[in-house]
Amino acid sequence: MIRPVSVADAAAIAAIYNPYIEQTVISFEEMPVSLNDMEARIRAIGAEYPYLVWEENNEVLGYAYLNKWKERLAYRFAVEDSVYIKKGHERKGIGEALLTRLIDEAHRRSLHAMVAVITIPNERSVGLHEKLGFRKIGQLDEIGFKLGNWLDVGYWELLL
Numbered sequence: 001m002i003r004p005v006s007v008a009d010a011a012a013i014a015a016i017y018n019p020y021i022e023q024t025v026i027s028f029e030e031m032p033v034s035l036n037d038m039e040a041r042i043r044a045i046g047a048e049y050p051y052l053v054w055e056e057n058n059e060v061l062g063y064a065y066l067n068k069w070k071e072r073l074a075y076r077f078a079v080e081d082s083v084y085i086k087k088g089h090e091r092k093g094i095g096e097a098l099l100t101r102l103i104d105e106a107h108r109r110s111l112h113a114m115v116a117v118i119t120i121p122n123e124r125s126v127g128l129h130e131k132l133g134f135r136k137i138g139q140l141d142e143i144g145f146k147l148g149n150w151l152d153v154g155y156w157e158l159l160l
Contacts, residue, residue, distance in 0.1 A: 002101055005051040005063065010038040012060035016086045025119050025146050049079065050105040054094045061089045064098035066106060069115055077112035083128070095128050103132060106160055113159055119144070120152040134158045
């Protein structure tokens with residue numbers, strides 16, 4: 001079931017997100033997010049943009065949200081999406097359902113563009129976004145350094 005996030009979900013969301021920080025290059029963060037910081041993020045993002053969780057049997061298995069693309073006013077109709085699924089629950093359609101709902105929410109809010117920023121390679125995220133109509137619009141080579149590697153980042157866009 002998809003529902004709006006609650007601050008009470010912060011521990012479950014941190015438990016999903018922190019392994020991505022610690023064990024992968026999918027997130028460019030390098031330090032785990034504390035419970036207090038996750039609560040603050042949920043409050044800040046959720047106050048302005050859709051922030052959703054996928055819950056089954058009272059367990060949060062994934063989450064997704066929209067956030068501003070850039071600070072400048074001219075970007076006000078563009079958002080960036082983020083989707084994270086609990087390890088062991090990938091490839092069950094959770095990410096697709098969450099991202100589809102975010103796209104619907106973006107339409108409802110009269111937004112114009114959604115951007116996905118994806119570390120390359122990440123076949124699952126690329127496949128998910130392209131399945132839902134995003135197209136690759138650019139790439140920055142060796143823009144990040146994490147876990148001993150220089151990392152490329154691609155940009156996918158969906159015009160709404």
